Amino acid sequence: xxxxxxxxLVRKNxxxxxxxxxxxxxxxxxxxxxxxxxxxxxxxxxxxxxxSSMSLExxxxxxxxxxxPKDDVVPNEDLTPEIYNPExxxxxxxxxxxxxxxxxESYDPNxxESYDPNxxxxxxxxGSTxESYDPNxxxEETSTQESAPxxxxxxxxxxxxxxxxNITGTNWQPVSEKPKYGISTLLxxxxxxxxxxxxxxxxxxxxxxxxxxxxxxKWLREIIKPVIEILAxxxxxxxxxxxxxxxxxxxxxxxxxxxxLNSFVGGIGLGIAVIPIxxxxxxxxLSSVPRALREASLAVGATEWETAYKVMxxxxxxxxxxxxxxxxxxxxxxxxxxxxxxxxxALFSFNIFDPARTFAATIGAEMGEVVWGxxxxxxxxFLGAILFVFAFGLNTVTELFIKERLIKKFHGN
Numbered sequence: 001x002x003x004x005x006x007x008x009l010v011r012k013n014x015x016x017x018x019x020x021x022x023x024x025x026x027x028x029x030x031x032x033x034x035x036x037x038x039x040x041x042x043x044x045x046x047x048x049x050x051x052s053s054m055s056l057e058x059x060x061x062x063x064x065x066x067x068x069p070k071d072d073v074v075p076n077e078d079l080t081p082e083i084y085n086p087e088x089x090x091x092x093x094x095x096x097x098x099x100x101x102x103x104x105e106s107y108d109p110n111x112x113e114s115y116d117p118n119x120x121x122x123x124x125x126x127g128s129t130x131e132s133y134d135p136n137x138x139x140e141e142t143s144t145q146e147s148a149p150x151x152x153x154x155x156x157x158x159x160x161x162x163x164x165x166n167i168t169g170t171n172w173q174p175v176s177e178k179p180k181y182g183i184s185t186l187l188x189x190x191x192x193x194x195x196x197x198x199x200x201x202x203x204x205x206x207x208x209x210x211x212x213x214x215x216x217x218k219w220l221r222e223i224i225k226p227v228i229e230i231l232a233x234x235x236x237x238x239x240x241x242x243x244x245x246x247x248x249x250x251x252x253x254x255x256x257x258x259x260x261l262n263s264f265v266g267g268i269g270l271g272i273a274v275i276p277i278x279x280x281x282x283x284x285x286l287s288s289v290p291r292a293l294r295e296a297s298l299a300v301g302a303t304e305w306e307t308a309y310k311v312m313x314x315x316x317x318x319x320x321x322x323x324x325x326x327x328x329x330x331x332x333x334x335x336x337x338x339x340x341x342x343x344x345x346a347l348f349s350f351n352i353f354d355p356a357r358t359f360a361a362t363i364g365a366e367m368g369e370v371v372w373g374x375x376x377x378x379x380x381x382f383l384g385a386i387l388f389v390f391a392f393g394l395n396t397v398t399e400l401f402i403k404e405r406l407i408k409k410f411h412g413n
């Protein structure tokens with residue numbers, strides 16, 4: 001006996017609203033990936049000319065033949081102003097046409113550019129005096145010289161070459177007679193502020209997450225978590241201004257430092273920006289640990305603190321480690337806080353109480369005034385490429401290694 005099945009019960013009904021939402025989410029995700037690759041290509045395209053002009057040795061300038069080592073040093077007292085029309089503005093005795101008592105003794109910017117004794121009064125009143133005077137030149141030659149168009153064949157400025165030793169040096173002086181693009185100073189400054197930020201922000205974020213997840217009451221937890229997450233939305237310039245005016249003076253008075261703004265003050269400001277990231281991810285990781293582990297630990301006589309510190313925190317270690325990595329990426333790429341609170345001085349020093357300058361602060365401070373297409377311009381994009389690769393590498397390690405391998409290990413797979 002055949003059974004008749006109503007096709008309307010097995011037919012899939014298409015809901016256009018859900019379909020549009022699904023396609024919209026897929027489009028936004030695809031667009032985000034495309035934008036990342038576009039930014040990646042743009043940054044590296046602007047930095048590539050730096051490698052084409054790079055040489056292994058420092059370029060040297062050959063001295064002219066017969067020159068001595070002292071020839072290129074010109075004392076200030078030998079620098080005399082150049083006179084562009086010596087036939088008119090001179091200190092020699094005046095000619096017969098110009099009396100000696102009327103000869104100009106010095107240059108007067110209000111004086112006419114040339115003197116013609118044969119010029120009529122009408123020409124003088126009209127102000128149409130030629131720029132230079134040649135008594136042997138005819139009127140046609142003079143008019144031809146005045147109307148000569150600009151050809152635009154001026155010699156182009158040659159692009160400077162930069163050596164590998166210059167880039168790996170310890171001096172960052174891009175605007176000077178001999179520019180220096182040593183990124184070692186910037187790398188040390190970035191590392192100092194990032195380390196201080198993580199040492200200050202990561203423990204506070206982890207401890208706050210432990211308290212919120214296991215010790216705080218429900219009503220207090222509902223206050224703590226939103227307030228700390230709101231801190232992530234604070235403008236970084238506000239945090240930088242707070243460190244500039246308050247934290248810098250406080251640290252200097254406590255430790256008796258010579259510099260009010262230094263790597264330590266900047267690291268505290270970056271740590272304030274790191275705390276919300278570490279707290280949010282750690283709290284989510286602790287909440288995802290099975291409650292059976294906590295109940296079993298309490299059942300065998302462990303205290304709440306021992307359970308949280310020795311059982312729950314190790315079980316959530318993959319998420320905590322991911323939070324610390326993301327915090328490092330946040331501190332490494334922060335611009336305004338580092339620009340305002342670190343002193344913004346490119347000093348080659350490992351002392352955390354000395355001023356420093358980071359990669360991001362250098363880009364933010366110098367990109368607005370750099371000459372387009374210069375070596376300095378390409379160098380700033382090279383710093384941006386380093387930031388991009390570092391942030392991309394941290395996110396890749398967090399996504400692939402932490403979430404895949406360590407989570408499977410702690411789950412027993």
